[in-house]
Amino acid sequence: MISPDQRSRRTLLCAVASGISSAVLAGCTDGTGEGDAESDRDDEGADEAADDADPPDAEWEDVDAIELEAHADDGWVGRRPAPIDGETNPDLALYEGREYEFIWTNADGDVHNFAIWEDGDEPLVSTAFVDTEGEETTTVVEAGSEMDVYLCETHEREMVGSLEVRAE
Template identity: 55%
Template sequence: MVRSDRFSRRSMLRFVGGATGIALVAGCTEGTGDGNDVSEEHDEDLADIADDPDVPETGWDEGWEDVDTIELEAESDGWLGKRPAAIEGQENPDLALYEGREYEFVWTNGDGDEHNLAIWDDDEAIVSSEFAEDEDETTTLTVEATDEMELFLCETHGNEMAGAIEIRTE
């Protein structure tokens, strides 16, 4: 079940409303960034995202060799890819990372809603950023790519803001 200490009431209702038809009341919005609050009912949806990357027909496979920075914009209806060129303009883009390399995820809050960026394995967050709720606030998360990484998401919005991660070896 979702702990109520991380989600705003509006975000919680948006997150759970359509899927369950039950309105949950949420309290405080401050989060610790520990990455354990995505509801169980969305686990299957997140697993589908991780298992079935939705990559573009052309150009996606190329150009990841020299990437060390991923830039995204957070909107309640999805992540918007900014950089590298392979994800520019894509909603909830899938990412290709090379195992053992360090990556800097730079994301900007585009709508003033509460967001964070978490990288998950098949069960829980491996690492996550702090939550940001100010429009145009920029947050950076630096990670080393490991083969456990399967997807990235906003823990406030779950599968509405999630993309697969493909881990490659050199």
């Protein structure tokens, strides 16, 4: 015969196991019971689209200098102008035919340079490599429609950002 103490313990264990199973299964569905795997991918696509949004016109019209910090682990970190302050690998908007001063600082003492490449994966501008923490490098560039990305050529996967060249 089962004592009341054993029955209570078994009842409790069954209830806990049932609750855990329900919670796990509920987390696999969107509440309709259909377990739609597409919803996760749709959310990711929406996030990517928001990340690729064009920088607003007004924020970039008067910009003539762009300041970045080079971090091998964190990428390019924007400092100036205000719309990119603190942003990692920020999208930059340039106006075709205007000159821009790119100022970048080696923030970690790793080997870095600053380069602008066209979409055919050819460098248009490339600075010397710098490996001294705190060293600042400046280069002046005239924006052209062929410009596609800016990057560090030694960390091109971690340190790359988009360039949007706009017509005046």
